[in-house]
Amino acid sequence: MPDEKSASAPRIFLSAGETSGDRHAANFIRAALKMRPRAQFSALGGGSMQAAGARLLHNMLGRFSIMGFADIPTVLPAIKRVRDDALDFLDSWRPDAAVLVDYPGFNLNLARHLKKRSIPVFYYICPQVWAWAPWRIRKIARRVDMALVVFPFEEELYAHAGIPVQYVGHPLGDLLAGYSLDRDFIVRGPLAGAPFLVSLLPGSREREIERGFPIKAAAAGIIKQARPDAVFAVPVTTDAHARIVRRIAAASGFDSSVFVGRTYEVMGMSSFALATSGTATLELAHFGVPMVVLYRTNPGGLLLKKTLLTTPHVALVNIVAGRRVVPELVYFQDRSDSIAEMALDIIADPARLETVRRDVRAAGALIDAPGASENAARAVLERI
Numbered sequence: 001m002p003d004e005k006s007a008s009a010p011r012i013f014l015s016a017g018e019t020s021g022d023r024h025a026a027n028f029i030r031a032a033l034k035m036r037p038r039a040q041f042s043a044l045g046g047g048s049m050q051a052a053g054a055r056l057l058h059n060m061l062g063r064f065s066i067m068g069f070a071d072i073p074t075v076l077p078a079i080k081r082v083r084d085d086a087l088d089f090l091d092s093w094r095p096d097a098a099v100l101v102d103y104p105g106f107n108l109n110l111a112r113h114l115k116k117r118s119i120p121v122f123y124y125i126c127p128q129v130w131a132w133a134p135w136r137i138r139k140i141a142r143r144v145d146m147a148l149v150v151f152p153f154e155e156e157l158y159a160h161a162g163i164p165v166q167y168v169g170h171p172l173g174d175l176l177a178g179y180s181l182d183r184d185f186i187v188r189g190p191l192a193g194a195p196f197l198v199s200l201l202p203g204s205r206e207r208e209i210e211r212g213f214p215i216k217a218a219a220a221g222i223i224k225q226a227r228p229d230a231v232f233a234v235p236v237t238t239d240a241h242a243r244i245v246r247r248i249a250a251a252s253g254f255d256s257s258v259f260v261g262r263t264y265e266v267m268g269m270s271s272f273a274l275a276t277s278g279t280a281t282l283e284l285a286h287f288g289v290p291m292v293v294l295y296r297t298n299p300g301g302l303l304l305k306k307t308l309l310t311t312p313h314v315a316l317v318n319i320v321a322g323r324r325v326v327p328e329l330v331y332f333q334d335r336s337d338s339i340a341e342m343a344l345d346i347i348a349d350p351a352r353l354e355t356v357r358r359d360v361r362a363a364g365a366l367i368d369a370p371g372a373s374e375n376a377a378r379a380v381l382e383r384i
Helices: 004-008 019-035 047-052 069-093 104-116 136-143 152-160 172-177 183-188 206-226 239-252 263-269 279-286 299-308 316-321 336-347 350-365 372-382
Strands: 011-015 040-045 055-059 097-101 121-124 146-149 165-167 196-201 230-236 257-260 272-276 291-296 328-331
Touching: 011 019, 011 069, 011 104, 019 040, 019 047, 019 097, 019 121, 019 172, 019 372, 040 047, 040 069, 047 055, 055 069, 069 104, 097 104, 097 372, 104 121, 104 136, 121 372, 136 152, 146 152, 146 372, 152 165, 172 279, 172 372, 183 263, 196 206, 196 263, 196 279, 206 230, 206 239, 206 272, 206 291, 206 336, 230 239, 230 263, 239 257, 257 263, 263 279, 272 279, 272 336, 279 291, 279 316, 279 350, 291 316, 291 336, 316 350, 328 336, 336 350
Parallel strands: 011 040, 011 097, 040 055, 097 121, 121 146, 146 165, 196 230, 196 272, 230 257, 272 291, 291 328
Antiparallel strands: none
């Protein structure tokens, strides 16, 4: 049984490795502090978690971008140093629980070391074993004390594997509910009055942007030829990402505007989007934006997709909808012609454009309800 001190002033360690996980973990911290104001937090993550009240051990955002087997040896030593340093800290700090947020390549390895130290491990936003490499669920069963899942169908899957599980809802609902759109930007900003705005979502990692954005830019150029009224905007989260996008755009002669920290405003104003596969597809669905979803990999990754993928879809918006409501393409060579063709097939047909808009909005509604952060925090605190 936990002692009174742990119950009233618990110590919780969190680990997240990407921007979205950092934000969801920050909302978890805020929810937990409302229930246990004396709670203490340490974290591997980013600025959002630090601003929410966590002691940041290492900033993980953008440090370990891996987009193929060739990338692994270049980052593995640094990953190990960060992991070992965090574990050394935890050996003395002794948390009452660890909450791992998404980022399975790192977090599942970390979970093994936490388990050895008898630190209860909660996994929030679990690895998508229903879509990719399903055997990982056996590893999760050995290393995780409780799964806090964000899709309803995951609950039965984890329970069947013998893993204590609770469906808490999707944290994107909290993120969207807590965000106030900049109405001045929308009404009087540089994109106001754009006749047909197409947003290009380049991804959340620098290597992802370097490899994928040139193809998106080339596809956008083809779309522009067919739709001269199209205006293109690229929303990014950091100045570093903006510099990469501007450099690529200048080298290719692509005319677009880049906006830092205005992702939701640009999404809300968009008539169409070219999106990198990931959470951005659900965010676009919230705003009812028709899209083509893209994921650039290497030949090995394409082979693994054919052998390891257990769902017919790679785009979360299609997975949530349970059917293909938007086109998706996994590729490793320049497929800008095919991307533009898929986009124009929708754009050129007003009836189909409206149908896709309605379908993606319906998929977005399935994850819009807030409350996941509070549900997840309560599940952890009740077990401390």
